[in-house]
Amino acid sequence: MDSKGLVAHAEVVKYSRTNSLLLQDLVAAEEPLQIRLEFEKAGSWYKKDLLVTMRSPGDDFDLAMGFLFSEGIVREEKDILLMRYCRQVREEEKGNVLLVRLAPNPEIDLAELNRNFYTHSSCGVCGKTAIDAVQCRALRLEDDPDWQIDPDTLMALPHALKEHQTGFKYTGGLHAAVLYDARGKIQLIREDVGRHNALDKLIGAALTGSIALERRKIVLLSGRVSFEMVQKAANAQIPVLVAFGAPTSLAANLARSKNLTLVGFLKQDAFNVYSGQERIKQWVKKSLK
Known part of the structure; x- marks a missing residue:
């Protein structure tokens, strides 16, 4: 197997109810x-x-x-x-x-x-x-009362991602970390078999490319959000962290303590906000009972 890149070749036997076939397939390299x-x-x-x-x-x-x-x-x-x-x-x-x-x-x-x-x-x-x-020494993010994200901008993020996540397209086995500007336009994307690695690659690419992560930036993660993912985002002063998956309790607590907006379960028509909801425009305000 040749694995000097995001994608590697592998022989697989594909089974169905009627037959089995020996095929050349693509897998995520590790x-x-x-x-x-x-x-x-x-x-x-x-x-x-x-x-x-x-x-x-x-x-x-x-x-x-x-x-x-x-x-x-x-x-x-x-x-x-x-x-x-x-x-x-x-x-x-x-x-x-x-x-x-x-x-x-x-x-x-x-x-x-x-x-x-x-x-x-x-x-x-x-x-x-x-x-x-296991601690986070990052500074608390500053408030930015003049910036609020339209919910439609967040719900459109997955559509834009599909066009750029090439490794996942061929293998189905790679996580992505994506940097967007305030309008939801992709600025950077990095892929890896590891969620933490994908985010580290994104942060590293932004630092070496002189792209400011703080101030009206959005980062999207393809998986769930653990404590360390929020820790990395807080250290980089990323104000808005969005994920397809769920956050852990420690991740949500850390996001609140650092004034970081944390969004989980992102779909094309819905999402959950666990911290920093003031950065997102409210359609209808309802009190929980």
Whole structure:
């Protein structure tokens, strides 16, 4: 199986009630990516194997940038001196080990880097070694009383996505994270087998492409919303996070505490608002009884 991209080829046997056929099919590619850090501290250089994550190959630099930003290790693109794939690796590791050299930073916390960041494509927070590590230091988002989103704009987001999510179109096995402007126009999209990876890739691409995530931006997620997805959005100061799936209780609580608008169960004719409803225009105001 060739898997050096979002999509890979695979032989499948397709069964029906009448026969079975051997076919060539397309599946979502998945391979491990290891991120290695090089950084200077008090005049000495250190190396640290930071993360192994199962991801869809492609946009790896965006993934690394977004992950390091979400974890508070970097704050902007200039905090990274270089990023390249390691050359002295085994054949099967080529293209799957990424070296990131950080600019000198006296504030870098070695103890913070010693957390265990082993994750896989469907999980992020479980890679932390202690409950104390599961926290969000992001600033509370500011109010923007002059901006309200028309509900029709939100309900139109899935239609626009279908035209751009090419990996999912061919495999049915990739998550997407999509950045929209205030009018619902797509600005960026990233796909991955992992929900967390897709969002990290999107954040990383926005940072390196000088696209401001804060102030009247909408991010759409193709799956459910966990605590860590809201944490990443809050760290990037994304004001509106929308998803096809459901949020968890921790995700909703964190969104409320950070003044982030959280929308779940998005459909073409309905959605639920769990936090920050003041950013969405009200059609009819009804009190719950």
